[in-house]
Amino acid sequence: SSELTQDPAVSVALGQTVRITCQGDSLRTYYALWYQQKPGQAPALVMYGKHSRPSGIPDRFSGSTSGNTASLTITGAQAEDEADYYCSSRDRTDKYWMFGGGTRLTVL
């Protein structure tokens, strides 16, 4: 399969932990990339590699993979984490990129 599947929407209470998942065959070969997009803004990389965060991304963001499922976990979600989250990966032929359908995170 050349697709990445995400749940359309997830909600979390302020300060609680939330996991956003992404499924796809390519994730057995490549680590997922995770992007955060707030309304009216360009996407921003928040997680890459096994569990690497770009400079400036809080350590409450963490990543993991099991089989064909990658997860982005936010431990102690804050109001500013409310956004759309997209997973991404190279395809298994390493020729092109894919994005998941996105997950809208609501912080209650």
Add this chain to the structure above:
Amino acid sequence: QITLKESGPTLVKPTQTLTLTCSFSGFSLTTGGGGVGWIRQPPGKALEWLALIYWDDDQHYSPSLRSRLTITRDSTNNKVILTMTDMDPVDTATYYCAHNDFGAHYFDYWGQGALVTVSS
């Protein structure tokens, strides 16, 4: 500091060809300089990767849009150009260009995006 900025028409008619330019600074598309990709997002919808060009002119395209896309680089002037032929209203989207670090799979710096509307 890496920056990218998209430019091009805001409105194109169906069947026309779209030409978008990504002007960048803070890196060079020469030896070992990584790459620049294009990603689009229809209003209210998900991101879709379109194309990428590396410093060595290696080009990659979305399989579903390959026949309509051409990506080129002007390394001297720090620009990357994307052309998309036979535009249709479903191609209405915000088009982003983004930097791909050499040897990495991620896009670490993004332009602000350019909204292109396809309408007669």
